[in-house]
Amino acid sequence: MKARVHVTLKTGVLDPQGKAIQHALAGLGFAGIEAVRQGKFIEIELRDSDPGEARRRVEAMCKDLLANPVIENYAIDIEAG
Amino acid sequence: MKARVHVTLKTGVLDPQGKAIQHALAGLGFAGIEAVRQGKFIEIELRDSDPGEARRRVEAMCKDLLANPVIENYAIDIEAG
Numbered sequence: 001m002k003a004r005v006h007v008t009l010k011t012g013v014l015d016p017q018g019k020a021i022q023h024a025l026a027g028l029g030f031a032g033i034e035a036v037r038q039g040k041f042i043e044i045e046l047r048d049s050d051p052g053e054a055r056r057r058v059e060a061m062c063k064d065l066l067a068n069p070v071i072e073n074y075a076i077d078i079e080a081g
Numbered sequence: 082m083k084a085r086v087h088v089t090l091k092t093g094v095l096d097p098q099g100k101a102i103q104h105a106l107a108g109l110g111f112a113g114i115e116a117v118r119q120g121k122f123i124e125i126e127l128r129d130s131d132p133g134e135a136r137r138r139v140e141a142m143c144k145d146l147l148a149n150p151v152i153e154n155y156a157i158d159i160e161a162g
Contacts, residue, residue, distance in 0.1 A: 006122055007122075008122065008124075018123075021123065021146070021147070024146055025142055025146060028142075028145055028146060030138065030141075030142055032127055032128035032129060033125060033126070033127060033128075034126040034127065034128060035124075035125075035126040036123065036124070036125050036126070037123070037124045038121060038122070038123050038124075039121075039122040039123070039124070040119060040120075040121065040122060041087055041088075041089065041119070041120040041121060041122040042099075042102065042117065042118070042119050042120075043089075043116075043117070043118045043119075043120070044114060044116075044117050045114070045115040045116040045117070046113055046114060046115065047113035047114075047115060048113060057111065060111075061106055061109075061111055064109055065102070065105055065106060065109060066102070
């Protein structure tokens with residue numbers, strides 16, 4: 001079973017990495033870019049067979065390690081198979 | 082218009098960051114984790130109004146800056162609005 005986790009900065013939290021990308025793109029000649037935000041994308045291959053249990057475990061992983069709940073949001077997608 | 086870009090390491094490319102997460106999760110007591118891969122997730126807010134044109138431009142951004150096509154794959158989702 002595969003879990004896909006998106007970890008993104010909360011609205012209002014400064015994202016210097018996103019700003020750096022935005023400026024680099026502008027420097028390369030890409031116009032009309034209003035904002036860039038960079039987050040993390042984590043794919044976890046699990047031995048679990050129950051999707052509900054897998055989601056519960058991945059949620060605990062997010063809270064314990066993958067995300068900083070003070071400044072980051074996380075979203076979990078569970079894909080069977 | 083918003084573009085969501087996933088940049089992931091190609092299959093076969095070593096992912097030390099993913100391995101570090103996997104070992105840290107095991108150290109925290111999470112069992113049954115077979116693999117972890119970490120990628121990047123980039124959200125770009127564009128002034129474009131044509132989804133096809135937006136996709137073409139974001140594809141150019143991926144090739145020029147966001148991804149290293151030698152070792153990374155990228156996937157683009159365009160969301161109108």
